[in-house]
Amino acid sequence: MEKITVLIKPVSFVCNMQCDYCFYKDVIKYRTNPVKKMNKNVYLSIIKKTLNHCETPIEIEYCFQGGEPLLAGIEFYKDFIDEVNLRNTVHMIKYSIQTNGTLIDNQWIDLFKQYHFLVGISLDGIQITHDFHRRIKGEESFHKVIVAINLLKHNNIDFNILSVITSHMSMYAKDIYRFYKDMNFKYTQFIPCLPPLGGGVGLKPKEFFRFYRELYDEYRKDQQVHISLFDQIHYLLNGQIDCSCGMLGYCSIQIVIETDGSIYPCDFYALRKYCLGNILHHSLKECITNKIAYIFLREEKEYSYVCDDCEFYSICQGNCKRQNVCMFDEYYCGYKELLKYIKNKEDKHNENI
Numbered sequence: 001m002e003k004i005t006v007l008i009k010p011v012s013f014v015c016n017m018q019c020d021y022c023f024y025k026d027v028i029k030y031r032t033n034p035v036k037k038m039n040k041n042v043y044l045s046i047i048k049k050t051l052n053h054c055e056t057p058i059e060i061e062y063c064f065q066g067g068e069p070l071l072a073g074i075e076f077y078k079d080f081i082d083e084v085n086l087r088n089t090v091h092m093i094k095y096s097i098q099t100n101g102t103l104i105d106n107q108w109i110d111l112f113k114q115y116h117f118l119v120g121i122s123l124d125g126i127q128i129t130h131d132f133h134r135r136i137k138g139e140e141s142f143h144k145v146i147v148a149i150n151l152l153k154h155n156n157i158d159f160n161i162l163s164v165i166t167s168h169m170s171m172y173a174k175d176i177y178r179f180y181k182d183m184n185f186k187y188t189q190f191i192p193c194l195p196p197l198g199g200g201v202g203l204k205p206k207e208f209f210r211f212y213r214e215l216y217d218e219y220r221k222d223q224q225v226h227i228s229l230f231d232q233i234h235y236l237l238n239g240q241i242d243c244s245c246g247m248l249g250y251c252s253i254q255i256v257i258e259t260d261g262s263i264y265p266c267d268f269y270a271l272r273k274y275c276l277g278n279i280l281h282h283s284l285k286e287c288i289t290n291k292i293a294y295i296f297l298r299e300e301k302e303y304s305y306v307c308d309d310c311e312f313y314s315i316c317q318g319n320c321k322r323q324n325v326c327m328f329d330e331y332y333c334g335y336k337e338l339l340k341y342i343k344n345k346e347d348k349h350n351e352n353i
């Protein structure tokens with residue numbers, strides 16, 4: 001069944017937390033007059049245009065993100081879902097949400113349960129690494145997030161964990177794996193802390209490798225916690241393709257819809273120059289097939305000199321154009337080191353079977 005995923009930003013960049021590395025607040029600096037909350041005209045248009053995108057049944061996933069999407073209020077979601085239910089007759093609908101977790105209470109739990117939301121929780125490892133960057137008005141937030149996770153668990157709501165690897169966090173891979181295992185987390189994704197678009201400091205390639213190597217050593221012992229990058233590398237090294245955007249070195253058009261209805265091709269590039277159109281005035285098809293989409297998909301990206309004769313080039317091709325700066329510099333690639341490391345371990349393991 002064909003699937004479309006629509007990433008919806010009900011409150012744009014607005015958030016109750018002040019993480020110092022927040023890439024979406026950085027992105028917003030490059031747009032003028034951001035609207036702070038999506039109004040009904042905009043989300044009705046999203047619903048109508050996604051439902052009309054295809055006449056035959058498809059799967060449509062509405063994925064709410066922020067900022068902190070719970071700040072839109074529970075009535076926003078109840079009304080959104082009612083409007084979908086009123087209009088949809090053929091498609092399979094799924095809901096997901098990416099949240100910092102600190103606002104989840106029983107009313108949200110009821111909503112997630114009733115409509116089978118998949119909930120992504122942002123948690124940066126153990127307390128010391130999480131609270132290092134993720135604070136609410138200066139206060140620690142770790143325990144609030146853990147309370148929310150326990151509520152999700154208690155109510156059997158599907159959730160996964162999204163963690164940002166910072167330079168600080170890169171020293172604690174083993175502790176983090178053990179903690180995630182003790183917490184019985186099943187699905188986790190780590191993403192590198194990006195430098196600001198205008199330049200600055202993000203995760204460094206050597207930190208990238210150190211973190212993932214230690215994480216991999218711990219993960220290999222029991223493989224009880226799924227780590228999305230390791231799953232993807234395993235597929236790639238075994239000739240299979242099941243990868244998230246950028247793993248094979250090229251972009252694909254995601255559909256990111258901002259509060260004012262403007263549409264962008266990628267969360268990292270929700271910038272004025274990449275605006276594909278507006279859901280109030282254009283169809284999804286017009287947006288994803290226009291000239292700006294074409295330019296976004298074709299534009300040049302940075303490579304490392306190491307890419308020139310890299311043995312993994314065919315399964316990487318310089319990786320994601322926004323995240324690769326955390327993987328390599330001119331003469332060193334932490335991702336290549338990781339691929340070599342994992343390949344060696346897998347080869348040795350296979351020899352011993």
Ligand code: SF4
Binds near residue numbers: 017018019021023
């Ligand atoms: S919780 Fe997410 S959206 Fe909010 S400040 Fe932190 S990184 Fe940004």
Ligand code: SF4
Binds near residue numbers: 254321
């Ligand atoms: S920048 Fe990265 S995440 Fe965004 S579309 Fe391109 S490959 Fe995908």
Ligand code: SF4
Binds near residue numbers: 304307312316334335
């Ligand atoms: S050097 Fe790194 S980024 Fe370049 S192709 Fe190899 S693994 Fe990919």
